[in-house]
Amino acid sequence: MRLFCExxxxxxxxxxxxxxxxxxxxxxxxxxxxxxxxxxxxxxLKFETCDLRTLVGQVWAELQPLFPDRVLDIRGEALxxxxxxxxxxALQNILKNACExxxxxxxxELTLVQSEAAVTLSLTDHGGGLPADALPQIxxxxxxxxxxxxPESSGLGLAITRTIVEKHHGTILxxxxxxxxxxxxxxxxxxxxxxx
Numbered sequence: 001m002r003l004f005c006e007x008x009x010x011x012x013x014x015x016x017x018x019x020x021x022x023x024x025x026x027x028x029x030x031x032x033x034x035x036x037x038x039x040x041x042x043x044x045l046k047f048e049t050c051d052l053r054t055l056v057g058q059v060w061a062e063l064q065p066l067f068p069d070r071v072l073d074i075r076g077e078a079l080x081x082x083x084x085x086x087x088x089x090a091l092q093n094i095l096k097n098a099c100e101x102x103x104x105x106x107x108x109e110l111t112l113v114q115s116e117a118a119v120t121l122s123l124t125d126h127g128g129g130l131p132a133d134a135l136p137q138i139x140x141x142x143x144x145x146x147x148x149x150x151p152e153s154s155g156l157g158l159a160i161t162r163t164i165v166e167k168h169h170g171t172i173l174x175x176x177x178x179x180x181x182x183x184x185x186x187x188x189x190x191x192x193x194x195x196x
Contacts, residue, residue: 038086038163045083045167052078052087052112052119059091067099069106076112078119080189082168090164093157094123094183101127103180121185129176138174 037043053074060072072095098108105126113120130138139162165172170187 034160038160038167043086045086047081047083049079049081050084050087052080052082052121055084055088056091056095056110056112059088059095063092063095063099070099071107073107073109074112075109076114078112078114078121080114080119080187082187086164086167090161090185093161094185097157098123098125098127098181098183101125101181103127105179116189118189119187121187122182123184124177124180124182126180128179129181130174132176135174135176139172 034043053076056072056074060074064070064072095108095110103126107126109122109124111120111122111124113122139158141156141159162172165185165187168187169190170185172183172185174181174183176182
């Protein structure tokens, strides 16, 4: 399709729009394929002990220039075995989602809590939360809350995040909290060792 659009040689007044839509479709297909490959164990996760606070800081350093009016407040620390590349993608998705919500307060709070059995990561924004009927579907593929997302959003970011968390034997949930949305990820420590 892209080749067909490029061969148009500028004759169509819609060529730029067609190319943009084709590129968006390519990205959507690639994201779907990655998610399905991850679900079916085509990708092997490479676990190593990581400092979650450091990972969050790296992700925020990349995202913050895109959202200069946002402030991330990181509380707590946690060490655990995980696949850093995939976890970075999950963190990017939830942080980007929080930054895109229109909010009166610029702050986003991320809290890390480590226990003997698990690490819990909670991310809270001040974007007003979601309608109650939208909460159960937030991690479904292609789910979008019409007034809350950018038009170019595919509705796959949080679905991919859920798959990544599940591949780490964890759980993820979303709930309305005061004036925003809270996403909580719980990752079990499976090696039986305390990592702090």
